[in-house]
Amino acid sequence: MDLEELRPTSHRKIIELVEEAGIDISDWANFKGGAEKASMNPKYCYEWSFEERKNNIFVLNLWFDNCEIIDGIVIQQLNLRSEAEEFKGIQKRRAFNMDFSLQNAARLNAPIRVIMCDENPKLKKLDTKSNADRRFLDPINWYIKKYGDNGDCLLQRGKLVPAFIDQFSFRELEPIQPEKQETTTTSYSRSKAVREQVLVRADGHCEYCGVRGFKTKVGSLYLESHHITPLSEGGVDHPNNVIALCPNHHREAHYSESALELRSVFLEKIGQ
Known part of the structure; x- marks a missing residue:
């Protein structure tokens, strides 16, 4: 302006x-x-x-x-x-x-x-x-x-925006009211405070490969928060079980053939 x-x-x-x-x-x-x-x-x-x-x-x-x-x-x-x-x-x-x-x-x-x-x-x-x-x-x-x-x-x-955001943050910054749909999917509650702590810890870089997150249209750096041991498998919603990843490695953590091996690597990274 x-x-x-x-x-x-x-x-x-x-x-x-x-x-x-x-x-x-x-x-x-x-x-x-x-x-x-x-x-x-x-x-x-x-x-x-x-x-x-x-x-x-x-x-x-x-x-x-x-x-x-x-x-x-x-x-x-x-x-x-x-x-x-x-x-x-x-x-x-x-x-x-x-x-x-x-x-x-x-x-x-x-x-x-x-x-x-x-x-x-x-x-x-x-x-x-x-x-x-x-x-x-x-x-x-x-x-x-x-x-x-x-x-x-x-x-x-004007409204402040956080320095770092993840895949859940856009819903909080710009709430969208979707049409109601019936679903049988089970969802798990994720602590906003835990996610924010992990994003700050990562300081804008993927905690696995080190690449810097991209800058979003609201000015924040984007990474994706990932539960190393899934909540559906009894994993805890705690910073020690959450890692900040670039979108590519987040998808790999879910769908690659080495997904289970990555869990051990992620836990080691977080421990360090």
Whole structure:
């Protein structure tokens, strides 16, 4: 996408956008200006972030100029904890509050609503104090891709996709509702956590031949998870009994004449 599509072009009040994001703004009227001037309540209107813990709604003010596109994805890198050290008083508090919201959203893997802010071009030329003159509420949710112990945070516009996926993952990423059919096939439950642990262990490479998995249309590396001793034969659904294979060797593990011999090789590989 063209990053300029995210540049705000109209002035919207913070109170309007926060309410549009789903946060209750009734308390904004509880000050000397009353309901008529609720949008000017200094307790809220200058905040950098807003959070409603009951429904896990997180709203952040982000500057358009800090956005960048990497591999076709809009991102923004922040470290409010570090920035807080450069501020004093109320600015310092706002920075810490925003960092706490980022931490909470990261812990819950919650979506984030972003109010994109931009300065008046004329004020930029005059090199005056930063002042958000134009804003809009991004209709696309943002997510925290990474949050480090030191406060480094990487925000990504759009749904996160896992680094590695297997043959079962597409059903989870893009659920399909097939027509109902009668079947006598017995199916076995496979733990998503076990599969994910195995894929991370493989780090994108077939654990038998070492070839790198191919990149899928969603950007993840693809390998296939395989139970070395089948569940139908009493095999356990545990990382010690699951190996990540390239599609070719996965088919070979099922249908080749040396399928039984491969079981021993796979177990040795996993043991190593």
